[in-house]
Amino acid sequence: MGTLLEVKDLRTEFHTQDGIVHAVNGVSFHVDEGETLGLVGESGCGKSVSMLSVMRLIPMPPGKIASGSVLFQGRDLVKVDDEEIRSVRGNKIAMVFQDPMTSLNPVLTINTQISEALELHLGMTKEQARKRAVELLKMVGIPEAEGRIDDYPHQFSGGMRQRVMIAMALSCSPQLLIADEPTTALDVTIQAQITDIVKRLKRELGMAIIWITHDLGVIAGLADRINVMYAGFVIESASNKELFANPLHPYTLGLLGSIPRLDEAHKAKLTPIEGLPPDLIEMPKGCPFHDRCAYRTDKCANENPALELGAVRHQVACWNWQDVQKLRATIKR
Amino acid sequence: MGAFLVRRLIWLPILLFFISLITFALGLYGPGDPVQVMMGLHANPETIERLRHEYGFDQPFYVQYLRYIGNALQGNFGYSLVKYRDQPVGKLIADALPATIQLNLLAIGLGVLIGVPLGLLAGLNRDSWLDLLVRAFVIAGISFPIIFLNPVLTFIFSRRHDLILPAANLAVSVGPILPMVQGRWEGLLSAKIILPALIESTGVIAIMTRQMRAGIIEVMNEDFIRTARAKGLRERLVIFRHALRNALIPIATILGLMLGGLVAGSFLVENWFGVPGVGALTFDALSSRDYYVVMAMVLLIAVAYVVSNLIVDLTYGYLDPRIRKQ
Numbered sequence: 001m002g003t004l005l006e007v008k009d010l011r012t013e014f015h016t017q018d019g020i021v022h023a024v025n026g027v028s029f030h031v032d033e034g035e036t037l038g039l040v041g042e043s044g045c046g047k048s049v050s051m052l053s054v055m056r057l058i059p060m061p062p063g064k065i066a067s068g069s070v071l072f073q074g075r076d077l078v079k080v081d082d083e084e085i086r087s088v089r090g091n092k093i094a095m096v097f098q099d100p101m102t103s104l105n106p107v108l109t110i111n112t113q114i115s116e117a118l119e120l121h122l123g124m125t126k127e128q129a130r131k132r133a134v135e136l137l138k139m140v141g142i143p144e145a146e147g148r149i150d151d152y153p154h155q156f157s158g159g160m161r162q163r164v165m166i167a168m169a170l171s172c173s174p175q176l177l178i179a180d181e182p183t184t185a186l187d188v189t190i191q192a193q194i195t196d197i198v199k200r201l202k203r204e205l206g207m208a209i210i211w212i213t214h215d216l217g218v219i220a221g222l223a224d225r226i227n228v229m230y231a232g233f234v235i236e237s238a239s240n241k242e243l244f245a246n247p248l249h250p251y252t253l254g255l256l257g258s259i260p261r262l263d264e265a266h267k268a269k270l271t272p273i274e275g276l277p278p279d280l281i282e283m284p285k286g287c288p289f290h291d292r293c294a295y296r297t298d299k300c301a302n303e304n305p306a307l308e309l310g311a312v313r314h315q316v317a318c319w320n321w322q323d324v325q326k327l328r329a330t331i332k333r
Numbered sequence: 334m335g336a337f338l339v340r341r342l343i344w345l346p347i348l349l350f351f352i353s354l355i356t357f358a359l360g361l362y363g364p365g366d367p368v369q370v371m372m373g374l375h376a377n378p379e380t381i382e383r384l385r386h387e388y389g390f391d392q393p394f395y396v397q398y399l400r401y402i403g404n405a406l407q408g409n410f411g412y413s414l415v416k417y418r419d420q421p422v423g424k425l426i427a428d429a430l431p432a433t434i435q436l437n438l439l440a441i442g443l444g445v446l447i448g449v450p451l452g453l454l455a456g457l458n459r460d461s462w463l464d465l466l467v468r469a470f471v472i473a474g475i476s477f478p479i480i481f482l483n484p485v486l487t488f489i490f491s492r493r494h495d496l497i498l499p500a501a502n503l504a505v506s507v508g509p510i511l512p513m514v515q516g517r518w519e520g521l522l523s524a525k526i527i528l529p530a531l532i533e534s535t536g537v538i539a540i541m542t543r544q545m546r547a548g549i550i551e552v553m554n555e556d557f558i559r560t561a562r563a564k565g566l567r568e569r570l571v572i573f574r575h576a577l578r579n580a581l582i583p584i585a586t587i588l589g590l591m592l593g594g595l596v597a598g599s600f601l602v603e604n605w606f607g608v609p610g611v612g613a614l615t616f617d618a619l620s621s622r623d624y625y626v627v628m629a630m631v632l633l634i635a636v637a638y639v640v641s642n643l644i645v646d647l648t649y650g651y652l653d654p655r656i657r658k659q
Binding site for chain 1: 555556557559560561562563564565566567570574575578579652653654655
């Protein structure tokens with residue numbers, strides 16, 4: 001399988017009154033055709049901003065893509081003109097957003113909102129687009145789709161609205177679907193339905209997916225590969241199984257709630273990560289995680305580690321990942 | 334919908350009862366007396382007493398009030414006591430209304446036509462020099478009183494100005510750009526209406542501009558605008574299809590409330606420009622204690638506001654489907 005999207009050294013910053021917020025700090029990753037990539041991290045770690053940068057949807061100003069490239073089908077999306085990025089948006093790369101209650105326009109019918117992308121990118125007539133919109137609603141499991149196509153968003157429940165969002169995103173058969181925490185605002189049972197729908201549609205349509213979440217439980221059942229982000233950096237990247245079986249970064253360990261502590265028997269199963277993420281305006285010099293890290297050394301405070309190969313197809317950005325690995329091995333035993 | 338309409342209309346007579354009672358009482362017990370004004374300061378006290386008896390002003394309050402209401406229900410709103418002596422009030426107001434409505438229509442129309450695009454431009458180019466200029470204009474429009482604008486704009490636009498620059502050996506004459514109303518009122522299609530309408534509209538323009546600017550800024554930050562952009566829509570379509578209608582909802586509310594004011598004349602503008610409208614009529618009536626004219630105007634304005642509020646509520650559903658279904 002070929003590479004569909006390749007992001008290199010992407011940096012996005014926001015110029016605010018308080019200073020420059022470094023939201024994304026040189027992120028590199030790729031997505032293969034038909035692959036599902038999970039993007040994991042806590043709020044404000046740059047997951048959404050990096051993906052909005054790929055689509056060039058961050059508000060500019062105050063936002064700015066300071067450097068980097070986003071290669072998609074031989075084009076650098078950072079550099080193409082507005083006309084060209086618009087022809088990609090909603091067509092080749094589509095996006096589903098977090099809050100289905102606010103992401104649909106309250107004064108336009110569902111038909112209008114789904115049809116407009118079909119008319120724009122596929123040149124359909126109003127009638128063709130309407131027919132296709134009904135098919136799409138059926139595809140995402142909305143009952144009585146014909147009768148509901150002229151309804152307004154407020155007439156749908158949250159889960160149904162998210163299905164509409166997915167139908168809208170998939171309307172032009174994109175090669176890449178970016179799902180920005182699509183289940184976060186939903187009830188747990190509805191979450192499961194939505195993930196099931198996306199999994200089924202992926203099998204049927206074969207698009208690649210980037211699934212952003214802070215919920216490791218959701219991503220474990222979905223992703224082929226997972227990138228863990230922290231303070232605007234990708235700090236660990238591995239296949240789904242490998243990451244859960246053999247986490248190498250102390251932050252990932254923390255996320256998994258299993259930091260081993262030497263001064264304590266490992267009775268306590270859930271251990272929160274102490275402290276807060278760094279201020280993105282005044283970034284610390286060394287590793288962004290060092291003041292919260294149980295494994296830190298002097299080097300961590302002064303130099304920021306780059307991603308390096310820690311295991312087969314497993315990259316980690318930590319000076320002490322070998323120690324982490326050894327320590328974990330001893331505790332397991 | 335029907336039940337809603339009935340409920341709202343039931344309130345109308347109750348509201349009118351209280352408004353008429355209060356206005357009537359204020360007129361009767363307030364200082365001043367129409368007969369006194371009519372006869373002048375040196376009138377014979379006996380004549381005044383006779384006239385008061387003739388007009389029924391010596392009767393108890395409730396008798397006068399009930400008689401007024403009884404007549405009003407039959408379409409008789411009394412007669413002017415002072416300036417237009419013995420002319421029926423209904424006819425006086427009916428004759429004056431067209432001028433006021435024309436003036437207000439043009440003022441509100443100008444307010445929308447200028448205010449909405451101006452606010453839209455300013456909001457979409459937030460913090461640009463244009464936005465700063467518009468914001469300064471809005472503050473000026475809201476804070477300059479009409480009593481100041483009347484003479485200043487009249488001086489600027491309806492007089493001839495001779496600019497003589499001896500150094501450059503230059504003499505230029507400008508204007509008058511806009512004619513004064515002076516003499517005969519010629520209505521909506523005459524150039525004479527522009528200056529008074531423009532002054533009337535400064536407040537409207539300012540309010541519309543401010544609301545539109547705030548509205549579009551708020552809407553452009555909504556999640557659904559990002560969704561629209563994520564579909565690859567052109568910015569023009571994002572603004573006109575997705576943002577504008579949402580931002581126009583509060584504009585419709587303000588506009589509806591202003592429509593109630595269509596029948597209420599502006600004392601200051603109508604008097605200054607000699608517009609023969611209800612504003613000038615009411616002003617005269619107030620200063621000469623011409624009760625019945627004032628009463629009828631107050632009732633008319635009350636009805637107009639109730640009706641326009643009703644229209645706002647009914648048309649709201651057209652713009653906002655969330656309200657339609659409830």
